[in-house]
Amino acid sequence: SQKIEQNSEALNIQEGKTATLTCNYTNYSPAYLQWYRQDPGRGPVFLLLIRENEKEKRKERLKVTFDTTLKQSLFHITASQPADSATYLCALDRGGSYIPTFGRGTSLIVHP
Amino acid sequence: DAGVTQSPTHLIKTRGQHVTLRCSPISGHKSVSWYQQVLGQGPQFIFQYYEKEERGRGNFPDRFSARQFPNYSSELNVNALLLGDSALYLCASSNIWSFQETQYFGPGTRLLVL
Numbered sequence: 001s002q003k004i005e006q007n008s009e010a011l012n013i014q015e016g017k018t019a020t021l022t023c024n025y026t027n028y029s030p031a032y033l034q035w036y037r038q039d040p041g042r043g044p045v046f047l048l049l050i051r052e053n054e055k056e057k058r059k060e061r062l063k064v065t066f067d068t069t070l071k072q073s074l075f076h077i078t079a080s081q082p083a084d085s086a087t088y089l090c091a092l093d094r095g096g097s098y099i100p101t102f103g104r105g106t107s108l109i110v111h112p
Numbered sequence: 113d114a115g116v117t118q119s120p121t122h123l124i125k126t127r128g129q130h131v132t133l134r135c136s137p138i139s140g141h142k143s144v145s146w147y148q149q150v151l152g153q154g155p156q157f158i159f160q161y162y163e164k165e166e167r168g169r170g171n172f173p174d175r176f177s178a179r180q181f182p183n184y185s186s187e188l189n190v191n192a193l194l195l196g197d198s199a200l201y202l203c204a205s206s207n208i209w210s211f212q213e214t215q216y217f218g219p220g221t222r223l224l225v226l
Contacts, residue, residue, distance in 0.1 A: 001171075004154075032211045043116075043202050043217030044155065051212065089154050093211035099168050100211055102147075102154035 002027050004103035006090060012109045013080055021075040021106045023090035029068045030092035035075050038087045038105065047088075048075075080110045114139070116205050116218035124224045125193050133188045133221045137205030143167075144186040145215065146178055147202040155202055161186055162209035198225045 005024040013019050023033070031052050036044035050057045050066045050073065057064045063076040077084050087105040117136045125131050137144050143162045147155035160168035161180035175191045184205075190197055200222050204215040 006154075034211070034215075041220075043204075043220050046214045046216070049212060049214070091154075099170060100145075100157050102156065104152065104154045 002030075002092065002094070002101045004090060004092065004101055006088075006103040007106045008104065010107040010109055012111065015081060015110055015112050017080055019077040019080045019084070019108055019110070021088050021090075021108065023073040023075065023103055025071050025073075025092060028094055029071065030094055033064075033066055033073050033090060033092045035062075035064055035073075036089040036091065038089055040087075044089055077108075080108075082110045082112050084108060085110050116203055116216050118201075118203050118218040118221050120221060121219065122222045122224075124226065126226050127193055127195060129193050129225075131190050131193060131223060133190075133201050133203075133223075135186045135188070135203030135205075135218060137184050137186070137203075138216055141205040141207050141216075142184050143206045143209050143213075144180055144184065145204045145206075146186070146188045147204065148172075148197075149200040149202055149220070151199075158188070160209070167209050193225045195225050198223060 003026045034049045035047045038044040048064045050064050061078045065074045087107045089105040091102040093100045119134045145160040146158040149155045157170035159178040164180045178188045180186045200220040202220045203218045206213040206215045
């Protein structure tokens, strides 16, 4: 079965810096990879989707890269703000059959 | 427009009991997925329904079942509750049956099994 690794330790950064979160996966290469934000006690909120044939995707201050050779996706938040503090989850799916797999998430803490 | 709604918000049950959780998708969405999220872990996929048919099933025992109604709302049923079933149960809706479609999650139902 597919396994996803996200840093279990919280990432602490200063306001204004770029936060970089990592999502590594094993086994099959996913057709789609999604990133979500989750605040305590709330449901995840979709941020970005990247397809297997895409190297990079951007949305405002967010950027996602997808390296199928390294089996890794990187999620960047530029000019980070304290309001960006949350847990960020990556999720992927093989495509063809709907059985998505989520990572455990990485907590991001942005200090003012 | 209202987002995905789930009921109840919180629930306390004892081992061996049965529970029914409900989800109403965003208006116009025909796909509903259910996830279990244990504290400190990511959501784990349970079921996906599209147009009232099961389209995906995760690695959960037969004690877990679900259905989707003609109005696209959905129920998740769990029988013979175990302590390990304590978790946040999330429902997500999307327009079509595809992981490349944006999923919109509800606030979840927090289930505690004593």
